[in-house]
Amino acid sequence: MKRVFFVLLLCVTMLLPLGAAHDPAEPLYGFTTATSGPERDWENKFRAIPDTKILRDTMQRLSAHPHHVGSPYDKQNAEWILAQFKSWGLNAEIETFDVLFPTPKERVLELLEPARYTAKLQEPAVPQDPTSNQQSEQLPTYNAYSIDGDVTAPLVYVNYGLPKDYEALERLGVSVKGAIVIARYGNSWRGIKPKVAAEHGAIGCIIYSDPKDDGYFEDDVFPEGPMRNENGVQRGSVLDMPTYPGDPLTPGVGAKGNVKRLTVKEAATITKIPVLPISYGDARPLLAALKGRIGPPEFRGALDIPYHVGPGPAKVHLKLQFNWDIKPVYDVIVKIQGSESPDQWVVRGNHHDGWVNGAEDPISGQIALLEEARGLAQLLKQGWKPKRTIIYCAWDGEEPMLLGSTEWAEYHAEELRQHGAIYINTDGNGRGFLEVEGSHSLEKFVNGVARDTTDPEKNIPVWKRRQAEVLLRGKPEDRKEAHSRADLRIGALGSGSDYTAFIDHIGIASLNVGYGGEDQGGIYHSIYDDFYWYTHFSDTDFVYGRALAQTIGVMVMRFADSDVLPYDFTDFADTIHKYSDELKTMLKDRQEEIRDRNQALDDGMFNAISDPRRPIVPPAKEAVPPFINFAPLDNAEAALKASADRYARAVQKFGRGNPSSAQALQNLNAQLMQAERRLTNQDGLPRRPWYKHLIYAPGFYTGYDAKTLPGIREGIEEKRYQEAENEITRVAKALQDYAAVIDSAATELERLP
């Protein structure tokens, strides 16, 4: 589904002036001086292979027809990808799962009062765009996993439909109880919007794309420009991803064969109210018919109307019925056996299914994956022998809810827990800056590869482009940090793509990687995300497709070839410290804020500023948050820092020493590979046991965005202070265990001759 990338919080060093090359005399991280040389030679050979012509042709092939789950072309693509892998001499197979995938039977949206309007719910073909007219093959515009429903009610505009939007509405005295809400896309995983609406008593939910967010406010609209036109609709899943992803009928187990399935009614992740996505062409008559209070400034989009919130007089009828079918998803899996440590797995994936033609999402990432595989296959023929096993995965069914990857990871969970060393994900690609999110034990590794990868537009390391960006566009605190930190920061993983099961459910150190930031688009999940759009408005000459293949290919090789698995724990320790500080500050800020607000309530301040013509409903008084015990976390941080520093010294000494045999390093690497697993807990997070990682999770009310130290953070945010304190104990225990693994690994390293 390709979440929209965020500009990462980055930090930089000033020690390396821009443009200075990475010192080739330095050993690669996880290698010795002696083993770095051959590795660099293989990497250089690899980088020469990805070909922009092939990238282009492959995109055209894979995006030539709609290829959603259950469509003929989805299956054809899987088979074509399989054939490609095999033609390069790789060991590949298709693994099939059977999952719930609803498609529309009936869709009706009408404005009944004060005037009548029937929503078109259609994306018309565009003459110059040759694949936009494949209407018989296209999925209609809908939100997958909306329940069936037939509701009529007054309309309320709820901005992005997030908890704070409902707070703003409460200040205006507006309730959505019994109403149909209309929310705009953006600022969260779309499934959050119907979830929060239902929590507040709404009986139906419409989601539209406001031109402020990906329409004419940003640039010209398609086909003149890249942005969403008045007919473009964002399809997409509304399953409750933060509860669990994957097939809603088989949580925690692979949906294969005669596995026990829940009924649709039993599935906790299906929406509670009917949901439908629409274009801004269809939304405008509805929004223009609203009266009542004007939304606060942050509610206002770019339509040429005042954004009243209602309720009414607009009255809306929404009727939705779906075919609740079980459909196959076809994962294409390649395995390259490791020569020395076949039990250590480097897993790399990108999905191949789209909502329609899906040129950007996901094919722009899939073509890089295929070029990597073609390149690695060539190297194998030239004698390259990766130490570890490499697994390439072209996932199916990502769009509905990470189905192919989640079911595969659940089905192979035990093997993955034993063998998973890293999972590297992509999900589409664009033009511009390297954008990475991932486990912070991989931050140094990512920085190393970024220093060794050349930006195709600037012919400087992609690392340096990123550094320039944070220095010129970063927040003041990030620029400042620039003077003291060696590595650029990577973001934390939330959810919205296929890494989710690997990091959050299994506990494998993971990355999500892409290029972007130079182009904007408004074709996401519409029929206009196709080859025509991509070759007019994005990485038109595919040089960033090549750069992505080079970046990830080198990551895979370096991880598979390293003497010592290239985790680093100092950046991780630093990041945990940062998160912990954030939590303490958040608690303190909330205490102050609530104390001040209670005082203002006692003093009648809200009444004093309230305009009688536009009254403010004062917030309720609430208890000031208690102080909670952060000491276990502080102690764990201290232990972590000591172990990480010790390990860093040992690994540096290793790099400058003599090479060791694979056998001598076997136990060390086996321990290192298990480190990330120590950050998981088999009970999972409070109320969502599928999510087992205690450091990273998608927020319960964000979906895409990560909540770090989620049990603690969401405990504080959602006013469950006792739970937050309990979570501190669990996190501290995990970090202590993790530190113990690092210590043990350091002991192994120090023991080497």
Next chain:
Amino acid sequence: MKRVFFVLLLCVTMLLPLGAAHDPAEPLYGFTTATSGPERDWENKFRAIPDTKILRDTMQRLSAHPHHVGSPYDKQNAEWILAQFKSWGLNAEIETFDVLFPTPKERVLELLEPARYTAKLQEPAVPQDPTSNQQSEQLPTYNAYSIDGDVTAPLVYVNYGLPKDYEALERLGVSVKGAIVIARYGNSWRGIKPKVAAEHGAIGCIIYSDPKDDGYFEDDVFPEGPMRNENGVQRGSVLDMPTYPGDPLTPGVGAKGNVKRLTVKEAATITKIPVLPISYGDARPLLAALKGRIGPPEFRGALDIPYHVGPGPAKVHLKLQFNWDIKPVYDVIVKIQGSESPDQWVVRGNHHDGWVNGAEDPISGQIALLEEARGLAQLLKQGWKPKRTIIYCAWDGEEPMLLGSTEWAEYHAEELRQHGAIYINTDGNGRGFLEVEGSHSLEKFVNGVARDTTDPEKNIPVWKRRQAEVLLRGKPEDRKEAHSRADLRIGALGSGSDYTAFIDHIGIASLNVGYGGEDQGGIYHSIYDDFYWYTHFSDTDFVYGRALAQTIGVMVMRFADSDVLPYDFTDFADTIHKYSDELKTMLKDRQEEIRDRNQALDDGMFNAISDPRRPIVPPAKEAVPPFINFAPLDNAEAALKASADRYARAVQKFGRGNPSSAQALQNLNAQLMQAERRLTNQDGLPRRPWYKHLIYAPGFYTGYDAKTLPGIREGIEEKRYQEAENEITRVAKALQDYAAVIDSAATELERLP
């Protein structure tokens, strides 16, 4: 012209819980315990007089027809106001000046390419609004003091048309040389826009009202709502107010009789390029025809189009010709002779001319002024004897360029320098919070009156409503200050209304006062600013009209009746210290910013982040600002603080002591009255000698907004560092002189028995 009020930076004390009454046992500031009682009685009598029915009727009378300079109804209004004053037994007369006032002869605006569009330049009548159809009496939509011109050129969109907007355009590689620019209204005095455009080489300027700023982005449009509809146009002057206001042909002298006049060509304040204001209905086809780069986010308004900046392909023809006539302006002046100190003048004004019917601007303020005068006249009949002379002024010709007030002040400059104790201005009124800007020696006085004035909607002191606002909506630093400061802060005076000549040219301590903040409007300077609009969307029951009359009436009385003129210098000293800190921080920030930017330029950072498809033009390298000598200012601040504290102790002792005779206080008050004049310098500000106040001035590139310590501040902002250092010396000298006056006054006070 009624500048749009800003929410003031306010600071509050927490010592007085909300709703607590001001202690009536405390003497009024400037009074003794004994004299406070009778003053309070007279003020209470006064407060009972202003009448909402009369306020309403008077508005309806004065706004019944267009009443711009030179119109029949402008003269009739002046005569009617004169008759009112006289009917109350007041000594009134009309004083006439003859000023340059151009009106349109020809107005043409056409889009020639890529399609043709001829701008309507018309505001149609609205059926339910009875005065909107007086077309034969209405001035056409135009900007007064635009030069004649006939230009054809490509169009460039320049956002608000301020210097930083042109910097943003430079980063995009866009020049306006030889182009016609289109700027949106807002964020500055409108005359800044053609001035800056001409400085950058543009040959014509169009100004339009974007719906983001006062149209549908904020609320429903007129007549359904209060905001500007697609046809509404903001007329207004574009004279270069920050150089000098008043008649452009007679700078510094009153335009009466055979005074020597410049030719139009010689007048420095008339625009260098032709300028025309238009509606967003007329602007949309022009803006939609632009291509080229998309403006950065801050350039984007609320029209339903991408905001391209051009240049072109839109090509525009602008032709303007004006009748350059001399017209009379009629100031109506009332004089109430003081009983004890007739040589000390309390001057109070609001203009009576409008751009069209002008119900809000200026009549909503004029009606309060008239009710004050009626009330004071009643008190006089009841035996009230103000110690000082009170002068009420209904100004004409404010809209074109503060003509009536400026010419009057220039004509009476010598008397005003001798006698002016305070000037109190209003310029329209609305509903909500008390908003005050002024000389900070009056800050404590304003706080005192605000504590004694009741808000009509909440029945609490207006001071407390304001306090609540800063506590709930203020910036963090303002809320924080709330715990340590006794008085709410008032803003500094920039320009845009009739106080300008009094504070900036003569050096009389001045105030600008109004209520507002609860209603929004988009009828400013259009035909829709009329009785219908005001009585549907603003202070519909005129209770804030009454509150304004009560507020200002009490200010006038308290200033005219006080034993010791109620200036306070501790708030002034505190404010100067704040300004001085701002300047030091600004210089330091600029040094750092330019140093960092130069480094980034040296390191090629701008090239590194530049998108080849949308290149960034790097800024030029520039010299890091030098350190400058703030020591004279620091020393002056120290002297000022010591004197202010000493005076505060003396005046507090005075308040609790026995009353003194007027004679005993004569010398003291004569000195106090001259204090503000010490803050002026007869050479004026650099390059604008008319502006003589060294502490407050309208910014050369802001117009409405004040620049405090303007010589120093603008020196730093505009990179004239030597000049800034020289200005420090001049300001320091003025502050030392000012401190000496305070010291001398303190000596007088201490000497009293």
